[in-house]
Amino acid sequence: MTLLWILAAFLAFMVLLRGVNAVDDHAAVRYGYAPFAMPNLLFMLIPHGLLLFAIRSTGDQIWILLALAGAALLGMLLLVRSRTNAWIALFAAPVSLLLAPVLVLSLLFRILARAGGEDGG
Secondary structure (H helix, E strand, C coil), rough: HHHHHHHHHHHHHHHHHHHHHHHHHHHHHHHHCCCHHHHHHHHHHHHHHHHHHHHHCCCHHHHHHHHHHHHHHHHHHHHHHHCCCCCHHHHHHHHHHHHHHHHHHHHHHHHHHHHHCCCCC
C-alpha cells in the first residue's frame, strides 16, 4: 500500500511540473513573460526559506517570518499579475513559493534539454 502512495505522489508531482511548464510556455508565447523564469524562482527562495524557518520557530518570530513571506508572495503575485493575467498569477506565485528549490532544478534541466546536443562541428 505504501508503494501505491509513493507512486501516486510521484505522479501528482510530475503532473504539477508539467502544469508549471505549460503555464510558463503559454505565458511566454501570449504575454512575452515567463512567470517561472530563473530570477523569479531565485527570488522566491527567500520567502520559501522564511516559511521553513517559521515552521521550526516558536514565539513571536513566527508571525514576523510569516509576514515577510506573505509580503514577498504578494509582491510576486502583483508582479506576475501586471505582466500576465490574474489566473496565471494565482497559480504561479503560490507554486513558486512552495516549490522554489525544486523548480530551480527543474528549470535548469529544462534549459539544458532545450539547448540541444549539437556541437556545431
